[in-house]
Amino acid sequence: MIVSSQRGHAGVEETRSRILTAARELFERKGTRGTTTREVAERAGVNEATLFRHFGSKSALLNAMREAACGFETFRSVVASLSGTDNAADLSRLARYVVDRMISKRAMMCVSLAEDATGTDDAPEFRGPAQLVSDLADYFTTKVAAGTMHGDPDLMARCFLGILFSSVVGRKLWGSDVPEQATLDGVVNIFLNGVR
Amino acid sequence: MIVSSQRGHAGVEETRSRILTAARELFERKGTRGTTTREVAERAGVNEATLFRHFGSKSALLNAMREAACGFETFRSVVASLSGTDNAADLSRLARYVVDRMISKRAMMCVSLAEDATGTDDAPEFRGPAQLVSDLADYFTTKVAAGTMHGDPDLMARCFLGILFSSVVGRKLWGSDVPEQATLDGVVNIFLNGVR
DNA sequence: CCTTTATGCGTGTGGGCACTTGCATGAATC
DNA sequence: GATTCATGCAAGTGCCCACACGCATAAAGG
Structure with missing residues (x-):
């Protein structure tokens, strides 16, 4: 034993x-x-x-x-599981996934942010989000290569995640609630039009 | 005396x-x-x-x-000073203004966020950002009424500010730098296409 | 049964911090 | 010159907290 x-x-x-x-x-x-x-x-x-x-x-x-x-480890597998044909549906799923994960880490992200700002002793980096950006940028790169989207993949990734991030983290700050699917779809819509 | x-x-x-x-x-x-x-x-x-x-x-x-x-008091006057004809240039100016203000308040916003999350005793609300959203939504409302943009003004405002917010606040988190004007213009471009 | 190990419990201790108090000082006002 | 008032200075108080120590206990294994 x-x-x-x-x-x-x-x-x-x-x-x-x-x-x-x-x-x-x-x-x-x-x-x-x-x-x-x-x-x-x-x-x-x-x-x-x-x-x-x-x-x-x-x-x-x-x-x-x-x-x-910490960690958004399963993000890549979610990306892998996408249809690849319906961009709107795919982005909607991604948005939902990211928002849900962020909500569960919201408080910790906030505290991390503040302690990053404070520059205190022993705050190890919080790599999750940066990894997210890079994975999502990879995804966009394939889309740009395929011609269904246009623009700089990295900038696109940051815009997309930025909207979601602020809607989660800035809840109290902006006075907004946890985003419902309809809201997320609206975001996806704006974003998709923007990069099409 | x-x-x-x-x-x-x-x-x-x-x-x-x-x-x-x-x-x-x-x-x-x-x-x-x-x-x-x-x-x-x-x-x-x-x-x-x-x-x-x-x-x-x-x-x-x-x-x-x-x-x-605290306070983004002058935002309304910036909005008032816009050309009104060139949406891209106007949004670019707004983005620059908002980002600059946010950078100067970055640390305080982070700390506020964390302490909001902590739900501690005496953290009075930090109305600045919420006011920003509502002012910007007003601006978008006029644009939607004029037919040069489309969508829900409130959602649009949150998307626009969300991107800027995350690019400022999540600097360390995302590994991005303080956004240059070119980056801001890229954001404005995506956003404008998205709501046009 | 005896040992090992993880835990509970109580009792410190040393340090830091918010906040106080009493007194001296020096500038402005009258 | 006397008063008023903002400040400096030094010492202190009471509290809380991270962390330590010693001892009792109970479960598991040999």
Whole structure:
């Protein structure tokens, strides 16, 4: 039974993940500096000492959490699954996917943004979005090559994602809600006309 | 001499504004929770006690600072100064104006975003951007009525600003630089085709 | 049964930070 | 010259927080 190689209590890994989840939920709501290790432990249903036994320090916990909660890994597979013939439908699907993923990472992105601006100690880069841009630009490149779209793929990718990004991240700022499919389709429509 | 009604030292108002400036610079870089009143006072070249005598509390200082540093008030006048005949040139000017203003408020917007996400105590709304959307939507409404553009003005405004917003705010996130005029013109081009 | 291991629990501790207080000073006003 | 007022300065208070330590406990394996 090398399987988990754990002795003592059953869920070592589960405890760890409960802490990570609690940390994410709290950091999202209150920011990194606004969240105490005590709170995280309490929310995870775990003793504060256990938290430190697992992660050593608050900032190590932060890094572990970010690592566990980031990434748009499946984006490429979504692109691969597109019809390729109906651009409007394809972009609509992409938009939906991106928006949904962004919503689930909204708070974390905001906090990341702010901490990027603050230039503080230990904020590792958050590569997800940049990867998104580059993958989407690749997609547009094929479309431009095929002649169904026109323009600079990179600029197109940034425009497309930018609209979605701002509609998700700037919710409170703009006073807009989480975008419904009809809104997304409107965006896709404007964008498609723009690059056709 | 009721003019300033101040006794004692000369620059009461100047001290106040020095504190506000220092506060803004530091809060932008390190966030509200990451900045200490001691630092603010030091940077302002003022004793910490003086800071509290002026503002009473850190959060009151925060509010005063936000009040002093926000607003896109002149946007309407920029809109009013447009030619009205050359949509591309007009949108290009608007884009430049908005981007420049956003860059100068970038850090504060990021911090605001994060603290909005955090749902903390005393973050008063940051009305600037919402006002922008509504003003721009008004502009588009006239264009739609004139028949030179088509679509939902509100959605159009959000798309247009969203692209600019994300290109400014998501600089590090997307890996893009501050947009040059050529880039802005590319955006305007896509957008204009999209709504024409 | 004995050891190992993960956890709970309580009790610090050292440091930082918001905020206070009392006093001295020096400029402007009268 | 006396008063007023904004500020400097120094010391302090109370709180909170990251993090440590020691001990009890209970589950799992040999």
